[in-house]
Amino acid sequence: MLAIRKGSATKGVAMYEIDEPKELPEGWALVEVWKASICGTDVHIYQWNEWAQKRMNPPVTIGHEFVGKVLKVNGGLGKVHEGDIVSAESHVVCHTCRECRRNMYHACENTKIIGVHMDGAFAEYIAIPEENLVKLPPSVPLEAGSVLEPFGNAVHTVQSADVRGKKVVVTGVGPIGVMAIPVAKALGATLVIATDLSPYRLQLASNVGADVTINVKEKDPVRVVNDLGGADVVLEMSGSQSALNQGLDMIVPGGEMCILGLPDNNVSLDIANNVVSKGITIHGITGRRLWETWDLGLALVSSGKVDLTKVITHQFDFKDYQKGFDAMMSGNSGKVVLNIK
Amino acid sequence: MLAIRKGSATKGVAMYEIDEPKELPEGWALVEVWKASICGTDVHIYQWNEWAQKRMNPPVTIGHEFVGKVLKVNGGLGKVHEGDIVSAESHVVCHTCRECRRNMYHACENTKIIGVHMDGAFAEYIAIPEENLVKLPPSVPLEAGSVLEPFGNAVHTVQSADVRGKKVVVTGVGPIGVMAIPVAKALGATLVIATDLSPYRLQLASNVGADVTINVKEKDPVRVVNDLGGADVVLEMSGSQSALNQGLDMIVPGGEMCILGLPDNNVSLDIANNVVSKGITIHGITGRRLWETWDLGLALVSSGKVDLTKVITHQFDFKDYQKGFDAMMSGNSGKVVLNIK
Amino acid sequence: MLAIRKGSATKGVAMYEIDEPKELPEGWALVEVWKASICGTDVHIYQWNEWAQKRMNPPVTIGHEFVGKVLKVNGGLGKVHEGDIVSAESHVVCHTCRECRRNMYHACENTKIIGVHMDGAFAEYIAIPEENLVKLPPSVPLEAGSVLEPFGNAVHTVQSADVRGKKVVVTGVGPIGVMAIPVAKALGATLVIATDLSPYRLQLASNVGADVTINVKEKDPVRVVNDLGGADVVLEMSGSQSALNQGLDMIVPGGEMCILGLPDNNVSLDIANNVVSKGITIHGITGRRLWETWDLGLALVSSGKVDLTKVITHQFDFKDYQKGFDAMMSGNSGKVVLNIK
């Protein structure tokens, strides 16, 4: 079968002809991959940055956001069956660590990630633990199915705060930030403001429902937001130190900040004035809650309350994967999908 | 009457003979002060640091932690009556800002503080809004009554996290950190660890129930706590950058940090690894919740679950107030109480 | 001025010419009433049932749902000013009981109700504590402003459960049940089902967004809801014993029920199978949270997420109040508004 792999410890990825998964361990399933979407993580692997070098041991088939059809299940829990259309949680958890015992699987201390620690989904077939599969209702468009995993990050971020009747600012509207916008509105936010440096991304934010967009190269976002009454909730998606500080500056006393963006380095924050004196709550967000986030995300998409096709800006044939990576690296894209079958 | 006042915009405070409060505005009460306790804020005012210079306009009678007897009420809500023994919330709130409307009075945007913005409690009599008074049950010792206000900070910090069955680390055991220890134990913490630089304070922490104390000059607190299984909850009471970082280092994935300590400057934090990837929640803590914190604190003290007399290490006659300030500034003290009547 | 009053302890109400409110106590405001809406409570007073007989001491001007303009404020908190367009919370709370101290003003033990315990809003002018007034943003239609108080009951009911991505059943779609439907959808419910006996009300439920309506005279609501996967959340608005039992029958394990409807008598429930074994949570709902419910409700209405004009089915001139009561008593109405100015 064809597979996009990190073949060696150098920059880039390539398509290879490799064997289909042969042995299916007890509790695993074999899935025919139909569509897969490129994550920022895949770009890090492509670029072979420090994060990737620390975690990967090539050769590995990459990719972890996909939709496909179940071909076979070896035992398992009975969550999915042959013929089901499925997407997948990319984190394989241990079930025994302190966090798993507290149902905080998203913070599992022994997580393995599909397409990083084991062969992934940029391939015609993938072998994967059945418990990680999620059966899709027929009302979920296939394209949407291929981006449910990163959508889960957006849902997890929004669901961690109380956005009901609130003014919500999304700082950084890359693909996950963009997806957080319709989620916030669907869960009751009455004003959603997006900030970014990129006119392309801000336009995309408007397309999916942002009420106000602010290009931080042109305007002081703190002033604009304060003129609108301040932010009740800030969703930090950029990993930028200035966005973190601006977010804390614009947040009202008693407000909430959810941080999903990963800063490259330590960040310097005014804890005294912006966190303690304002009585702010900060939520660090990682992964998706198993399975509350998936259930909520699927309910929003299958009911039509969130239309994920609007965030998919590019689709390419599987063999044109390089165009997909180029689109991702240009910064001028939402989600980029590869059509495998 | 006698009163300790900030007489002018220079270092120090002094005792003056001044008039008793004459006019009692509608809704205010007159209280005979029996005992008052010296806060770190009073020390800042004494030292006339930047914080104090920004907020005060001398001459002002200082002090805001006290117990006394109600002499008169002009109208008011009927919370207290003549002859009641009372303590007081030091923050006078506006009732109309966004935070007050959401019952987040502790984050009121227009707070006035007794002994800072208006004449305070280091005096034989104080005039104060009746709504700020809290009637004490007879089972509360008078000394304890004089430290209920800072005790409320400790209670507010602990009640903001879930400490039931948890390992709790208190970083910084000045007076409020010390008071947080018995509160955490009373609310279900099964192991409480205290860290500080001062042997005196660590001994006090042991006296009030800390299971483990760590002098951070002698041992690496992160290593010691991790050897004990990590911290489920960190209560940051020191305002120190290193304590903040150590606290985040020792906290387990999914854990909570409550920050009451006010750093002097911006602090540099590893948000990516210690907040986002671990899925931590951080609570900024300011003031006391009106009146949930007072109700919980009073229940703990009046039932005997928390013995506040153990944290009062010094008592002086009112006229020996300088000895009280000296004790506070030595670092070798818990709470210091002035006996006024 | 003209006022609709309960003149004596017999059935009916009548319009009288009475003096305008003369003295305005400290902290009270005088409001010119523009529109007022008839509540089920007003109908109980009209019919002079047991509930009304126990609480009222005629003569009293009735009515407590209204919108109007502030003419004068005597002191007060500064929440509203002359010329402001306002609606009002109908419960005047004591601020000192245990519930008020815990910010549960809606459960105040000493509540007084406007139009029941003191002269109300079916009059050209009303005197009312300023703290009970709520200033309306210009984007709130005046008709909507006159029904914000009962809308608050609907908002309070929905906000007490987690409806995000959930299947929500509203049992009983009188005016408040009907208003709960768009609130549930605005806060993230993905399927809203309405049950009632009245085709008129079920049609109204459809008009405001119910996805499914069930006439319980024609179909077994438990079977229909179970075929749709069961109810995650039931909002009980009917006060009917059979609706309570059906609601508990259709709710999934771990689900939530919010009860606003007041049964006339004791009700017989299968606590063992439907509450304990299913691990259900039941929330009794009374009044509105001060002021979180008002803030959330106003945000939903002023942002356009909820259109309250759709639930107002009848408007009459003030003098035609009898037609208004007749419409209410017919059962074939949503909210009924009297135009006073």
Place this chain on the structure above:
Amino acid sequence: MLAIRKGSATKGVAMYEIDEPKELPEGWALVEVWKASICGTDVHIYQWNEWAQKRMNPPVTIGHEFVGKVLKVNGGLGKVHEGDIVSAESHVVCHTCRECRRNMYHACENTKIIGVHMDGAFAEYIAIPEENLVKLPPSVPLEAGSVLEPFGNAVHTVQSADVRGKKVVVTGVGPIGVMAIPVAKALGATLVIATDLSPYRLQLASNVGADVTINVKEKDPVRVVNDLGGADVVLEMSGSQSALNQGLDMIVPGGEMCILGLPDNNVSLDIANNVVSKGITIHGITGRRLWETWDLGLALVSSGKVDLTKVITHQFDFKDYQKGFDAMMSGNSGKVVLNIK
């Protein structure tokens, strides 16, 4: 090996000599049982009441509360290993139903119970899914280990409410009600009141820390509790209709009731006055939260905050099991333990 079994569909149980468990399915463990405790459910099985007749298909080895040593594990998650001292969760859950997916395993729709649906723990050896085992820290006394499962019911009940600084009433102090008392105190309750009909049980309640006991045959519990200021939280452990109504009568507005007791029939409740108008929250409690309840319970016991040996009133040799059942059926017992090895 020896085992106490329900041999046929008639009253009583008997000891049999049967084969040791032979085959150990993948993921199961073999445990040598050291001590086991008799549950009310075992008494129902003994008496062969309707509940038992509906669920059991004799012959089955009964018993599900035990402590023992792991002899062998076939695969599994790695939670326990050979030689570990363990107790066990009695509910075997499906992991795929809606409730399991939401981490509400205690409400799993497909639960199987050890000693009811499969051979249980009143035997020298038991085969059991490894995921159901819980390794005990050395500081847990063996007797305590044998009652951790029912203790979990008590912990789950208390942890479902906020008891911090609260007045808590336990209605019905059979073994689980008794165990709830020290849990409530350990988690911050400042006054715990126990009600029952049995002087023996009320004495036991006092022994484990109840501040007040009320024999409802002698005094009106509603009056006594109201004289003490009313109940903030009621833990209903009796399954009695009168206790449910008294509990709702004595609860303060905004209070909470947790119901673990299973009434035999429908109960008649004053929903209007006691649930809706008071704004009460009611929690139905079933089983134990996996694994938060176990973690909290173990923390309380292993830290010494709760001493479970005080609730064990009788211990018998395994062969004297009839004496154990007699003690349970007398009503004059706390927990009754059988010493198997």
